Amino acid sequence: MNTTITVPPPAAVETMKRLPLATLVALAVIGFVLVAMETMSAGLRPVIAGLTAVAIIAGALIAAIAPAAHGQPGSSRLPLVRVFRIPGIAIILAVIFT
Numbered sequence: 001m002n003t004t005i006t007v008p009p010p011a012a013v014e015t016m017k018r019l020p021l022a023t024l025v026a027l028a029v030i031g032f033v034l035v036a037m038e039t040m041s042a043g044l045r046p047v048i049a050g051l052t053a054v055a056i057i058a059g060a061l062i063a064a065i066a067p068a069a070h071g072q073p074g075s076s077r078l079p080l081v082r083v084f085r086i087p088g089i090a091i092i093l094a095v096i097f098t
Helices: 009-042 044-065 080-084 089-096
Strands: none
Touching: 009 044, 080 089
């Protein structure tokens, strides 16, 4: 069964424009408040252990439930050196990994 969904380019662009804002709201408003309340009531170590457990369980569920999708053929991917030459990518990766 083929479950490929094609999104028209304008809709994909609109989605990608809204995604950072949605992520920011989810992390800042929901996540920060919940973690702050839990940290005040239970302490830092149990909260970190709980969040680690949730992340491991979520990763296991995603690995078990998500269907295997075919990737791109190797010839269609950019070499890693050319990826770093895309304007802005090196700065974004530096911010993420620091």
